[in-house]
Amino acid sequence: MLDIKLNRREFLKMIQIVDNAIVDDKSNSTKTGTYVEVLDDKIVLKGMSDGLFIKAELACEVIEKGEFIIRHKLMEEFLKQLDSEIIEIKEIDNKINIISGQSSSEFSIYQYEKMYEPKVGEVAMSINFDRNKLLDDINNVKFAADIQLGNKTNCIRFEKENAIKLIATDQRRLVYLERKIEEDDGESLSISIPLRSINSLSKIMNQLDDEVINFKSDGARVLFKFKDVEVISKLNESAYPMYKPLMDKINNCDKKATINIKDFTSVLKRIYVFVKDNKDKKDVALLTFKSNSLEILGKTDLAESSENLPIIYDGGDLSIGLNVKFLLDYLQTSQESEFVEIYLSNELNPIFIKDNSKHTVYLVAPTKM
Numbered sequence: 001m002l003d004i005k006l007n008r009r010e011f012l013k014m015i016q017i018v019d020n021a022i023v024d025d026k027s028n029s030t031k032t033g034t035y036v037e038v039l040d041d042k043i044v045l046k047g048m049s050d051g052l053f054i055k056a057e058l059a060c061e062v063i064e065k066g067e068f069i070i071r072h073k074l075m076e077e078f079l080k081q082l083d084s085e086i087i088e089i090k091e092i093d094n095k096i097n098i099i100s101g102q103s104s105s106e107f108s109i110y111q112y113e114k115m116y117e118p119k120v121g122e123v124a125m126s127i128n129f130d131r132n133k134l135l136d137d138i139n140n141v142k143f144a145a146d147i148q149l150g151n152k153t154n155c156i157r158f159e160k161e162n163a164i165k166l167i168a169t170d171q172r173r174l175v176y177l178e179r180k181i182e183e184d185d186g187e188s189l190s191i192s193i194p195l196r197s198i199n200s201l202s203k204i205m206n207q208l209d210d211e212v213i214n215f216k217s218d219g220a221r222v223l224f225k226f227k228d229v230e231v232i233s234k235l236n237e238s239a240y241p242m243y244k245p246l247m248d249k250i251n252n253c254d255k256k257a258t259i260n261i262k263d264f265t266s267v268l269k270r271i272y273v274f275v276k277d278n279k280d281k282k283d284v285a286l287l288t289f290k291s292n293s294l295e296i297l298g299k300t301d302l303a304e305s306s307e308n309l310p311i312i313y314d315g316g317d318l319s320i321g322l323n324v325k326f327l328l329d330y331l332q333t334s335q336e337s338e339f340v341e342i343y344l345s346n347e348l349n350p351i352f353i354k355d356n357s358k359h360t361v362y363l364v365a366p367t368k369m
Contacts, residue, residue: 001064001066001090001091001092002038002064002065002066002067002068002089002090002091002096003062003063003064003066003088003089003090003091004038004043004060004061004062004063004064004088004089004090005060005061005063005086005087005088005089006043006058006059006060006061006086006087006089007058007060007085007086008079008082008084008085008086008087008100009085010058011043011058011079011087012076012079012080013207014043014045014056014057014058014228014229015034015045015072015075015076015079016076016207017045017054017056017204017207017208017229018034018045018046018047018054018055018056018072019034019047019072019073019076020047020052020054020200020203020204021047021048021049021052021053021054021200022034022047022048022049022072023049023050033069033070033071033072033110034046034047034069034070034071034072035047035067035068035069036067036068036069036070037066037067038060038062038064038065038066038067039062039065040062040065041059041060041062042057042058042059042060042062043057043058043060044056044057045057045058046117047072048116048118050196051194051197051233051234052194052196052197052200052231052232052233052234053117053118053230053231053232053233054200054204054229054230054231054232055117055229055230055232056228056229056230057228057229058228066091067114068091068096068109068110069109069110070096070107070108070109070110071107071108071110074107075098075107078098078105079098082098082100082103083100083101084100084101087099087100088100091109092106094109095107095108095109096108096109118221118232118234119221119232120216120217120218120221120222120223120232121218121220123218124216124217124218124223125160125187125189125215125216125217125218126214126215126216127160127164127214127215127216128212128213128214128215129212129213129214129215130211130212131205131208131210131211131212131213132211133179134205134213135202135205135206137164137166137177137179137359138156138166138198138201138202139202139333140166140175140177140333140358140360141156141166141167141168141175141176141177141360142156142168142195142198142199142202143168143175143329143330143333144168144169144170144173144174144175144329144330144362145168145169145170145195145198146169146170146171146195147170147195149196152192152236152238152239152240152241153168153169153170153171153240153241154194154195154236155168155192155193155194155195155198155236155240156168156192156193156195156198157190157191157192157240157243158189158190158191158192158193158217158222159188159189159190159191160181160187160188160189160190161188161189161190162181163178163179163180163181164178164179164180164181165177165178165179167240167243169241169243171241172323172326172364172365173323173326173362173363173364173365174243174246174247174362174363175330175360175361175362175363176243176247176360176361176362176363177358177359177360178359179359189217189219190240191217191219191222191235192235192236192237192238192240193222193233193235193236194233194234194235194236197222197231197233200231201224201231204226204229204231208226208227208229210226210227213225213226217235219235220234220235221233221234221235222235246350246363247361247363249345249349249350249352250343250352250361252345252349253343253344253345253352254315254316254345255289255313255314255315255316255318255343255344255345256313256314256315256341256342256343256344257289257294257311257312257313257314257315257341257342257344258311258312258313258339258340258341258342259294259309259311259312259339259340259341259342260338260339261331261334261335261337261338261339261340262335262338263309263310264309264327264331264340265328265331265332265335267296267307267309268285268296268324268327268328268331269328270305270307271285271296271297271298271305271307271324272298272324272325272328273298273305274298274299274300274303274304274305275298275299275300275324276324276325277300278298278299278300278301279300279301281321281367281369283323283324283325283326284321284322284323284324284367284369285297285298285321285322285324286298286319286320286321286369287319287320287321287322288317288318288319288320289311289313289315289317289318289319289320289344290313290317291313291317292310292311292312292313293308293309293310293311293313294308294309294310294311294313295307295308295309296308296309298324315344318344318346318347319347319369320344320346320347320351320366321347321366321367321368321369322351322364322366322367323364323367326364327353327364330353330355330362333355333358333360334355334357334358336357337355337356337357337358340353340354340355341353341354341356342354347366347368347369348366348368349366350363350364350365350366351363351364351366
């Protein structure tokens with residue numbers, strides 16, 4: 001019967017990491033539970049649902065090997081309440097006992113079939129990423145992805161062609177990030193990673209201290225490999241929107257505004273108070289660009305607010321309706337920078353916002369006023 005001793009905090013952290021792959025399914029305990037397998041010198045935890053698989057390993061003292069499936073949430077809450085650094089996990093009479101000092105608690109285990117473990121093919125592109133840079137890049141684009149499950153844009157587009165490119169869109173806005181590769185092998189790749197997998201990956205990167213993450217993809221799945229954790233995701237196979245013709249429209253822009261990010265953000269937050277409940281044009285304000293000034297007008301049926309902001313502006317006067325929340329979403333990823341540049345053409349074409357320090361371009365479609 002299974003019997004191990006291990007570090008409580010590290011075990012709790014691994015449970016929380018694997019939890020990112022699990023959805024609550026009361027009809028199937030293998031989807032709701034965590035699969036646990038004890039090998040010669042380590043414990044392996046696995047979770048899988050909806051095309052996302054996460055595996056975490058932890059070294060431990062193994063007295064007797066074994067395997068089981070358990071409801072992870074209950075065990076997680078219990079482990080948080082313990083004080084002991086080292087705990088013993090032991091199977092007794094078909095139950096899992098957690099022994100800590102004078103405390104002993106038992107948990108029911110569930111019938112299971114050995115969990116299928118997806119693999120990424122041997123012929124796969126492999127790239128090593130700096131964890132902090134990859135996490136920043138993901139956070140700088142994922143806010144623009146479509147949150148509606150099942151939509152073809154409910155994902156992050158990942159492309160490699162002389163550079164690493166991340167793209168996200170909900171078809172009303174689009175963010176494009178490009179980062180150069182120090183050593184390019186000449187291979188190219190274009191895949192769409194589901195937003196749920198991206199969100200889980202972001203959480204895990206915040207939980208772990210690994211400096212380098214290995215990325216692999218065979219075109220059907222993608223693997224993010226840490227020292228003791230693997231995240232494998234199916235890809236979104238829907239055709240991704242043709243975004244390059246939209247990005248090329250920046251070349252048609254004949255107007256440019258340079259705006260202080262801190263001041264712009266403060267003004268937009270005040271305007272947002274007025275437009276967020278506007279039934280006719282929800283979240284939309286009228287922005288009027290003039291010589292070295294920007295006027296922003298936001299209103300509801302009951303009130304309105306007008307703000308003026310000094311800017312550096314080159315081009316003719318232009319009034320354009322824009323979604324204030326969309327603007328704030330991007331500016332909140334650029335708080336370390338001092339200025340953004342906005343490129344415009346007319347009230348019908350999208351605007352482009354650039355933050356050169358973040359290697360991003362943000363496209364927002366206008367709203368007819």
